[in-house]
Amino acid sequence: MHTATLPRPTPAWRWAALVLASLAMFGNYYAYDALNPVVDLLREQQGLDYREVGMLSTAYNIAALLVLLTGGWVIDRFGARRAIVAFAAVCVLAAAVTAAAPNFPTLLSGRFLLGLGAEPLIVAVTVVLARWFKGKELSFAFGLNLSISRLGSAATDWSPSFAAPLYSNWHDPLWLATGVMSAGLGAAVLYFALERRAEGRFDLGAAGETDRLDLRGLYRFSPSYWYIVALCVVFYSTVFPFRSFAIDYFQQAHGLSREAAGMLSSLLPVAAIVATPLFGLWVDRVGRRSLFMAIGSLAMLPLFLVVTYLPPGPAVPLPFSEVELPLTLFLAVLVFGGVFSLIPAVMWPAVAYIVEERRLGSAYALMTFCQQIGWAIVPLAVGTLNEHFLAGPENPAGYAPGMWFYTALSALGLVFAWKLWQAERGPGGHGLEYPGGARPPA
Numbered sequence: 001m002h003t004a005t006l007p008r009p010t011p012a013w014r015w016a017a018l019v020l021a022s023l024a025m026f027g028n029y030y031a032y033d034a035l036n037p038v039v040d041l042l043r044e045q046q047g048l049d050y051r052e053v054g055m056l057s058t059a060y061n062i063a064a065l066l067v068l069l070t071g072g073w074v075i076d077r078f079g080a081r082r083a084i085v086a087f088a089a090v091c092v093l094a095a096a097v098t099a100a101a102p103n104f105p106t107l108l109s110g111r112f113l114l115g116l117g118a119e120p121l122i123v124a125v126t127v128v129l130a131r132w133f134k135g136k137e138l139s140f141a142f143g144l145n146l147s148i149s150r151l152g153s154a155a156t157d158w159s160p161s162f163a164a165p166l167y168s169n170w171h172d173p174l175w176l177a178t179g180v181m182s183a184g185l186g187a188a189v190l191y192f193a194l195e196r197r198a199e200g201r202f203d204l205g206a207a208g209e210t211d212r213l214d215l216r217g218l219y220r221f222s223p224s225y226w227y228i229v230a231l232c233v234v235f236y237s238t239v240f241p242f243r244s245f246a247i248d249y250f251q252q253a254h255g256l257s258r259e260a261a262g263m264l265s266s267l268l269p270v271a272a273i274v275a276t277p278l279f280g281l282w283v284d285r286v287g288r289r290s291l292f293m294a295i296g297s298l299a300m301l302p303l304f305l306v307v308t309y310l311p312p313g314p315a316v317p318l319p320f321s322e323v324e325l326p327l328t329l330f331l332a333v334l335v336f337g338g339v340f341s342l343i344p345a346v347m348w349p350a351v352a353y354i355v356e357e358r359r360l361g362s363a364y365a366l367m368t369f370c371q372q373i374g375w376a377i378v379p380l381a382v383g384t385l386n387e388h389f390l391a392g393p394e395n396p397a398g399y400a401p402g403m404w405f406y407t408a409l410s411a412l413g414l415v416f417a418w419k420l421w422q423a424e425r426g427p428g429g430h431g432l433e434y435p436g437g438a439r440p441p442a
Contacts, residue, residue, distance in 0.1 A: 005346075006201065006202055007202060008202060009132060009198060009202040010202075010331075013132075013194070013198055013202065014132050014133060014137075014238075016139075016194060017128065017191060017194060017198075018129065018132070018133075018141055018144060018186070019133045019148075020146065020187045020191035020194060021084065021125045021128050021129065021187075021188075021191055021431060022125075022145045022148035022149065022183070023143065023148070023183070023184055023187035024084060024088050024121065024124055024125065024153060024187045024188040024191070024253070025121070025122070025145060025148065025149040025152070025178075025184070025198065026148055026149060026152040026181050026275055027088070027091070027152065027181040027182075027183055027185070027187070028088075028091055028118050028121055028122070028152065028181070028184060029095070029147070029149045029150065029151075029152030029153045029185035030153070030155055030156050030177055030180045030184075031091055031095045031114060031118070031124060031177045031178070031180065031181040031184075032060070032114065032118060032153075033153045033156035033157070033243070033418050034095070034098075034151070034156055034159075034173060034176075034177035034246055035053075035056060035098075035111075035174075035200070035244070036156060036157065036172055036243060036247050036248075036265065037156065037157065037159060037160050037167070037247050037258060037261075037262050038167070038170040038174070038248065039175050039244075039245065039247065040248050040251055040252065040258070041167070041169065041170035042170050043248075045169060045170055046104070046170065048104060048388050049185040049290070049349075049383070049429070050245075050331075050382075050383035050384075050386035050387045050391065051380065051383040051384050051386075051387050052102065052104060052383070053244075053245070053379075054241075054379035054380045054381075054382060054383030054384070055108065055133065055379075055380060055383070056107060056108065056111045056380040057111070057240075057241065057244050057329075057375075057376075058376045058377075058379055058380050059108045059109075059111040059112040059115065060111045060112065060114055060115035060118075061115065061372045061376030062112065062115065062374075062376060063111075063112045063113070063116045063117045063119070064118075064119040064372045065372050065373065065376070066116070066263040066370060067115070067116060067119045067120050068115060068119070068365060068369045068372065074086070074120065080124045080127040080128045080131070081128070081191065081192045081195045081196070082190065083120065083121075083124040083127075084121065084124045084125065084128065084188045084191060085185070085188045085192050087117045087118075087120050087121035087124060087334035088117070088121060088181070088184055088185040088188040089117075089185055090113065090114075090116060090117030090121075091114060091117040091118055091121060091181050091184070091185070092178065092181045092182050092184075092185050093113060093117075094111070094113035094114035094116075094117055095110070095114065095174065095177050095178040095181045096110075096112030096178045097109060097110035097113060098111060098114070098174055099171055099174035099175045099177065099178050100171070106305060115223025121221075125145065126142075128191070129141050129142060129279065131217050137439020143276065143277040144441050146272075146276065146278075147276070147277070150269040150270075150272050150273050151269070151273055152180075153155070153243075153266075153268075153269040154266045154269040154270050154273065155180075156177070157247070157262040157263065157265045157266030157269070158263065158266055159173060159176065159262065159398065160259045160261075161259045161262065161263065161321075161323075161403050163176055164259065166267075167258060170180060184442055198441075203207075210249075214418070217361040221355065221363065222354060222428075222430070223356050223423055224290075224420055224423050224424060224428075224429075224430055224432070225351065225354050225355060225363065226425065227416050227417075227420035228293075228347060228350060228351060228354070228367070228416075228420060229366070229367050229370050229421065230412075230413075230416040231293060231343075231347065231413050231416040231417050232347060232367055232370070232371050233295075233370050233371055233373070233374040234374065234410070234412045234413040234416065235343055235347075235413050236374065236375055236407045237371075237374035237377070237409060238300070238372050238406050238409045238410055238413070239268070239340055239377040240308075240375055240404075241266060241375065241378040241379045241382055242304075242406055243265065243400075244379055244384075244427040245379075245382060245383075246261070246264075246265040247261040247262055247265050248261075249261075249399060250264055250329070251393075251398040252391070252392055252393045252396070253308075253391075253393075253399045254307075254312060254326065254329065255393070256326075256398075259323060260323045260324070260325060262322060263318055263323045263325070264325055264329060264330065264333055265333070267330075267333045267334055267336075267337050268333065268337045268340050268369060269337075269340075270337065271334065271337025271338060271340060271341055272337060272340050272341045272344075274341075275337070275338060275341035275342070275345075275347045276341045277342055277345075278341075279292075279342050279346065280346075280349070281346065282433050282436065283346050285435055286431070286435060286437040287433050288421045288433055289346045289349075289350050289422040289423055289424075289432040289433065290350070290417070290424040290425075290432045290433060291346060291352075291433065292342060292346050292415040293346050293350075293417045293420060293421075294342055294414065294418055294420070294421045295416040296339045296342040296343040296346075296417075297339075297340075297343070297410065297416075297417040297418075298341045298414055298415045299335060299338070299339050299415075300336065300413070301407065301408045301410045301411060301414055302407075303332050303336050303339075303410075304403040304406040304407045304410070305333060305403065305404075305407055306328065306332045307328070307329055307332050307333075307403070308326050308398055308399070308400050308403045309400075311328060312326030312327070312328050312329060313327030313328040314326070314327050315327070316330060318330070332348040337428075344394040348364075350432055351363055351364065351367065353430050353431055353432055354430045354432070365408045377407075378409070381405060382402040382405060382406075385396065385401045385402045385405060386399060386402055388401075389401050392411050419433075
């Protein structure tokens with residue numbers, strides 16, 4: 001029977017597929033961020049220094065770079081439903097290796113293995129959503145998938161509260177992450193069974209091509225594309241490394257408890273869960289995409305210096321929690337969460353207005369490849385700065401050079417966003433400043 005004679009999947013089947021694929025991503029994000037609340041324990045109990053903590057993040061990024069270079073041949077060869085199960089299983093193995101690690105080299109191996117599994121898992125889920133959702137629903141489906149995924153990051157930050165007894169050592173929280181990722185693998189297996197049952201009943205469409213990194217003809221991309229790539233690199237090279245060190249930083253430099261530091265750090269992904277889809281809808285209505293990227297970059301510029309030098313302010317209760325947070329830190333991280341929502345909501349869709357459709361896969365893969373390079377370097381740089389300036393609870397000022405490094409990256413991002421705004425306001429613009437990406441008739 002030809003698939004053309006079959007009906008499209010019903011809403012119940014589509015949303016079931018979305019939920020199961022997104023739960024696999026929830027586990028993926030939880031496993032990646034599980035190291036953040038145990039940085040101080042790794043330093044105290046395992047004897048790691050900040051440079052070595054940075055290397056754990058870099059190991060993941062190097063693996064991700066290797067995956068991007070090899071392309072999505074596994075997904076193309078064996079199909080997305082098998083790939084989701086296989087890569088989720090790799091993530092479970094990686095989480096277990098990390099949790100059981102007796103030494104630093106094994107920790108590095110676990111994080112490297114996680115990079116090999118987590119990045120292609122993200123690509124496989126993207127292909128899955130493209131099969132089940134079409135037209136206007138696709139953007140909404142991607143938004144929900146991202147929200148559920150980032151909820152995994154927030155749950156990691158909350159774990160010092162709901163799993164406080166585990167934090168007497170660094171192994172047990174990582175075993176919890178292994179359990180969460182195992183549940184994600186279970187969701188991937190259920191998705192496999194769901195798609196297998198749906199194939200004979202519904203027209204799932206053709207599987208989308210996996211994004212590949214095409215290094216040929218890169219000169220044909222416009223300057224606006226490269227400004228967005230540059231902004232992407234410095235933005236994610238600032239946000240994600242900061243999150244890696246944030247809980248430890250709030251503990252050591254500002255004297256917060258692990259529970260309070262985790263709650264404070266969780267404001268970034270929580271804000272993104274709520275605000276990213278709303279910013280996306282807003283920008284689609286009003287345009288001004290390059291202007292909003294510049295506004296977000298400008299808003300981020302002073303935040304690292306605010307948390308470093310301004311008085312912490314009075315303690316205020318966190319809503320729906322018994323935790324109290326210093327007002328200055330609370331407001332700064334809340335604004336940072338808004339920036340973390342605004343820039344990605346505008347930046348990634350903007351590429352589709354600039355690059356022709358047949359080259360979008362290569363454009364997004366190249367953008368992600370460059371992002372991973374920056375993301376690999378910055379944790380090492382910040383960790384080295386923290387070590388060189390003897391950062392710690394006895395010397396909170398030792399964290400300041402690292403915060404200035406983040407500020408310099410933010411300033412660079414503002415330069416690229418401003419250059420993009422200039423380019424898009426000129427005659428060679430691609431319509432980023434207009435609703436729907438189309439210039440009004442003259």
